[in-house]
Amino acid sequence: MGNENEYSLKSIFQLVIGKWWLILILAIVGAGAAFGFSKYVMPLEYRSYTSMYVKNNNTVTGDAVNLNDLNASKSLVSTYIAVLQDDAVLDEVGNELLKKYPVDKLKGSFSIDNEKKTVGINSIRDCLTMSSVDDTEVLKIVAVTKDPALSADLCNIIADIAPDFLVRVVGAGSVEAIGPAKIYAKPISPNIPKNTVVGMLAGIMIAVLLIFVFDFFDNTVKDTELLNNKYNKPVVGEIHRFTRGKKKKNEKDERKTLLSKDFPFHIVESYKAMRTNLIFSLSTSDKKIFAISSPNPSEGKSTTAANIAITLAQADNKVLLIDADMRKPVQHNIFQTKNKVGFSSVISKMETSSKCIHKNVVKNLDLLPTGPKPPNPSELLASEQTEKLLEELSDKYDYIIIDTPPVNVVTDAMGVSKSVAGIFLILKYGSTTFDEAEQAMKTISLANMNMLGFIMNDIKNKGNGSTYYKSKYSDYGYGEEPKEKSDKENK
Ligand SMILES: Nc1ncnc2c1ncn2[C@@H]1O[C@H](COP(=O)(O)OP(=O)(O)O)[C@@H](O)[C@H]1O
Ligand SMILES: [Mg+2]
Structure with a gap:
């Protein structure tokens, strides 16, 4: 915790x-x-400044400046600042500005009252900052306007009129500009x-x-822990996304399987881990026939079914893969066999099963492709013939895997519910939503189909190697060892 x-x-x-x-x-x-x-x-803004020295008049005695005098001068600075920011002072500053500058020039930096021909006091105040330098008796006046000369003039005007005002109003002390404000041509803003x-x-x-x-509103399945808590069904496999083989021009549909040369090693490993989990899931059932489906099209049903079939066959099991997705047959492409006759032909009694099954498409793996597309795939799958056929074949194989159409689109997969140990539901990481999973689960439950577990497919790596989604594998107790186990199985 x-x-x-x-x-x-x-x-x-x-x-x-x-x-x-x-x-x-x-x-x-x-x-x-x-x-x-x-x-x-x-707009560009220019700064200029001037400093004034504030003297306390008591020091005119000629003696050295003592501490008391300095303190008095410092508090005088604060008084002066307050006075200089008064409307009367700023009004005077405005008048001086109008004498020196045409109204158009002032407009850029200040608000101008056109009727009364005055400069807005507040706009002048906004351009000014007055403070004592490091708490000394030096008063610094900083002006920022949109014109470098105007900034300097503003400082100088205040420095000019300040002594008169201060002496008249405050009486005590005196003030003197240390030097004129300079024009700084480099803008500060x-x-x-x-x-x-x-x-x-x-x-x-x-x-x-x-x-x-986005993450908050993302309702796609990513978290196996959440999935497990919700349905209390194990996640038997977690298959990461592998890069697809590039389609060559003349090739219709080149698909990667475990058998592809450049198939990533870590994904081979996760298929082996899934094989171990599948075997565990089926161990309590006397039937070793199971269906693979998913809520929606293109979530990896056929790819996963093919790879499960391969990995089971590699562990020395006699395996049959049946392509029961008669609406979108692909297994014959994956294993590059013909599809003139197949599952539909056997069920409609046009051919015998032995004639339609392609033996050893991979060592230990036989394939029964769909056969020609019938008008009523759903009925064919739910027919007695299918039940009989599966019964008959189950004696010949250790495992029979049925690739089916998507559960949320057509109910074909539910037709075989009586003949199989159950169904594994594939969910596509970050694509299948919880609502779609829910709908599929309802369909499965309504059909009395045994739900064996989830397979998370097409997991995308986030960050460096590890994934954002939470894995629940290890909680089943048989999750972490499969690597070792499957290696033993291979020998
Ligand atoms: N784990 C995966 N990583 C990369 N591509 C995948 C993965 N699983 C499936 N695909 C690709 O997604 C496409 C659809 O897969 P498919 O197995 O035909 O889905 P479905 O049978 O559900 O319609 C195929 O091109 C397949 O190669
Ligand atoms: Mg398919």
């Missing part, structure tokens, strides 16, 4: 890392937008590198937020 938190942190991290491309895209978009906005939209970084960080944050929102 102790590491549950750690685990969820890890899974959150992997969830985020798994969508690195979204983070990258939004980081670039954010940085680009901030850069463009800073460079082309935001916008800070393009800083804004770009902020834009990038904002993009990353939005991306992470989106990832969590």
Whole structure:
């Protein structure tokens, strides 16, 4: 239990890392937008400043400045700042500005009252910052406007009129500008590198937020633990996505199986692990016939059925694979056999089973393809002939695997419920939804079909090697050893 938190942190991290491309895209978009906005939209701002020295008049005695005098000067600075920010002072500053600058020039930095021909006091105040330098008796006035000369002039105007106001109002002390404000031609804002970084960080944050929102609304099956808790059925196999073989021009449908040369080793291993689990699941049933299905088309039923058949055959079992998906037959393509006659031919008594079964398509593995497409596949599968055929074949094989159409689309698979030990339901990682799984489970239960377990297929790696989804394998007790076991089986 102790590491549950750690685990969820890890899974959150992997969830985020798994969508690195979204983070990258939004980081670039954010940085680009901030850069463009800073460079082309935001106005340039220029800063200038002047410093004034505040003297306490008591020190005129000629003696050295003592500590008390300094303290008095410091508190005088605060008083002066308050006075200088008063409306009357700023009003005067506005008038001086109007004398020096045409209204059009001032408009860029201040609000102008066109009727009264005055500069808005608050807009002047917004351009100014006054403070004492490091808590000394030096008063610093900083102006930021959209024109470098205007910033300097604003400082100088205040420095000019300040002494008059202060002496008249405060009486005590005196103030003197240390030097005139200079014009600084380099803008202080916008800070393009800083804004770009902020834009990038904002993009990353939005991306992470989106990832969590998407994940919250994601109802696809990813978590085997959740699946197991919900239906109390084991997940007998967890098959990762393998890269597909490239379609060559003249080849209709090239599919990878365990037998393909470049088939990833770790997936071969997970099929072997699944084989062990399947054998366990079937061990309590006297029938060794089972169906493979899934809620929707293209979730990997046929691929998985073929690979299970191969891996069982490799463990020295006599195996028959029946392609019962007469609506979308593929097994004859996978094993490159003909499909002129097959399952449908046997059931409709047009051919004998021995004539239709392709022997040893792989060592120990026989294949019964679909045969020609009948008008009523559903009825054929549920017919007495099918039951008889399976009964008859079950004596000849250790395992019979039936590849079927998707449960949520057609009910064909349910037709064989009486003849089989049960069904394994494939769910496609991050694609099949819980609702679809639920619907399939209902169909299976209504048909009195024995549900043997789930197979999670097409699991995508998130992060470095490990997966975001939680595995429940080890909880069945027979999950972690299969590697060893299957190796023994192979010998
Ligand atoms: N684990 C997997 N990794 C990569 N591709 C897969 C995987 N499982 C199935 N596929 C591919 O998905 C496609 C559909 O698979 P298929 O077995 O025909 O599905 P179904 O029988 O459910 O319609 C095929 O091209 C198959 O190669
Ligand atoms: Mg199929």
